[in-house]
Amino acid sequence: MSSEKLPFVLPAVFTIGPQMTTLELGDAAKAAVEAKLLLYAKLIAPLLLGGASASRVHDLVKGVIEGETRVLAAQLTMDEIFTSTKKFKQEVFDSVQKELNQFGLFIYNANVKQLVDVPGHEYFSYLGQKTQQEAASRAKVDVAEARMKGEVGAKERTGLTLQNAAKVDAETKVLLARQQGEALKEEAKVNAEVQVFQNAREADVAAAMTDLAMKKADWDRQAKVAEVEAAKAVAIRDAELQMEVEIKNAKLKAEQLSKATVQYDTQVQESNALFYGRQKVAEAALYEEMKAAEARKVQADALFFEQKMAEDAKLYAKQREAEALSLVGKAKADYMASMLAALGGDYRALRDYLMIDGGMYAEMARINASAVNGLQPKISVWSNGDGGSEGGALQQVSGVYKMLPPLLETVHEQTGMLPPAWMGTLPKDGTAAN
Template identity: 75%
Template sequence: MSAEKLPFILPAVFTIGPKISATSNEVADKRDLDEQLLLYAKLIALLHHNTSHVHDLVKGVIEGETRVLAAELTMEEIFKGTKTFKEKVFDMVQLELKQFGLFIYNANVKQLVDVPGHEYFSYLGQRTQQDAANQAKVDVAEARMKGEVGAKEREGLTRQNAAKVDAETKVLSVRQMGQGQKEELAMKKAGWDKQAKVAEVEVAKAVAIREAELQMEVEIKNAMRQTEKLKAEQLSKATVQYDTQVQDSNALLYSRQKAAEAALFEQMRTAEARKAQADAKFFEQKMAEDAKLYAKQKEAESVALVGKAKTEYVASMLQALGGNYHALRDYLMIDSGMYTEMARINAGAVNGMQPKISIWSNGGDAGGEAAAGSALQQVAGVYKMLPPLLSTVHEQTGMSPPAWMCTLPKDGAAN
């Protein structure tokens, strides 16, 4: 694919094999030739003489480098600069194949071919007219013939060179094996010498270590003997001192135990006294709480009895009045002095004002005065006084007397 991302087919023929001759007689060129042959021998040994793997490897290198180079050029540059393109491909492929010991003997890039659907070269051929197209066909056929003939010739030459390289490789391998065995023998000899020297050093060190161990054992035994002697001398002193210290310690311990027991006994007595005080205080508080509880229980019982008595009283009064709730209510109000309290409150409310005051009398005459001591006349006077009184209460408070008692007078007339 070109730089314009136009795909095309690039037929090419490469003749590739191992490098069998140096470029010159210079030492560097000969050394380079030896390195190339060694790389090729390693490649063949690695692939187990399988030429198909070698072909696949070379093909992959050629295709990869060609694609990279084609992507940097336009179609016109590739078409017009075929020779330059071929040289660049040759250089890039040769650089990659050198690491495998391979050399490009010939590289023939054939005519570019269109990919189906992308007829760039077809249009280009029409533009260069039919003659140029015929000439291109001839060139392609000739190039194909030369390529095939050259490929056959190179194939035979490659096989010959490969056989020669294989023989030289075997000789080189035998030489390297001999050299390797010499080096291995030298290394073994050096190892044996080293082991012998190490053994001598170890023997000398072992003797020195053993002498040191023996000397240490002698010194340890001397130290043990001195230690036993010192122990024997110090044992008697230590025994006497120990007995004395034990007696002193026992006496001190006995005195401390007695002091501790006395202090403990005192603390126990103090704790018992505090406990007794706490028990007494707790008992006193409990008795006080019990008394309060008993008083509250009695108070509740008295309240319950009073309530029960009131309930029975109200029930008996209601039964006596024939179940008349209004009559019972009015009676209770009169009995509790509610009307009197109402009159007192109203009088206090109008104190300092100018209220409407009604004055009335029983209308008695001289004959009545003569009979004032009569009880019937007193009752009659009370009944005469009630209507004006109730009328005044009604005017002041808006409350009406009960229906069973009386009705208010109309236009100041008493009923």
């Protein structure tokens, strides 16, 4: 019966028996076959001993087949069973084989026949009639379509040719675009990996780049200072030469003109020479200040670049340190989880293991030993003779041992901690051990 409560008949023939073949099998497969034969022997033992009827095994296998088939059919609709018959048969075969494994039986062949209607529920018959009607209607539609195609065939051929050509062109462009996209993806992936490697390398050479920038700034400053000094010397020399030229011209004119004119011209030329010399000195000083300002700007840029590279290097180091701490924490968490799983989820056993592995018990023993190191206690046990001299002395020690079980039990009730195995265990009945 399907999930829609529709009954149907599923004729089937199964060839079932013990698995006997062990040829070309490994040792493990042979052992599995022997185990299945042992299960089969246990199944048929009552038959051989006369304790059961011969139809017992047949009824058992038949019940397994019918039960598994009913369970699978109840999960599917009738349409799913009919349209997916092959899948339904395979699921029935697998389910039955899984149940028969516990009896050492093997399905050699399974022949599931066509599904049959139950009298009064002609689902498959109506479904066949529906299929025939749909086929007839489809045939009529096909005839009409063929007639229509015959009438418009020539024009449709031309249109289809143009459409197919356009489709091929479009698919070619799409394929080309897809290939270019894949190439761009691979290139971006490679570029990303190269960028990651370059970033890692840049952090290593940051200090060298800073030193190089400082040295370049110093060299530029020295070169510009030298240029300023050279330009200033040239300007001063130019003024001196101009002054000498003007003086010589004045002397030459003094020889040709009158004394007054010569004196006047000489004074004018000297004034001009003095003005020209002062002007050149002022221009040299201005040029020197401009070059000095440029040198200070270059030096400030180099210092800013150095600080920036140092900060970037510190940031990269912090990031790497954070990643390392994250990996260490994850490794510790995985280690703790694996240790807890290996110990069966026992947190107390894990705690004892960690204390032993960390050397805590050894450290406690060392601290206790150092606390009493150097002490030489003198203990005298006095007895009044009750129970003998030896019995009186050992009675104190016996009292101490009797006190330990209640003490350990109290600690266990309050803290949940158990004493180590070498110290002793609590009595199961909760009373102090004598």
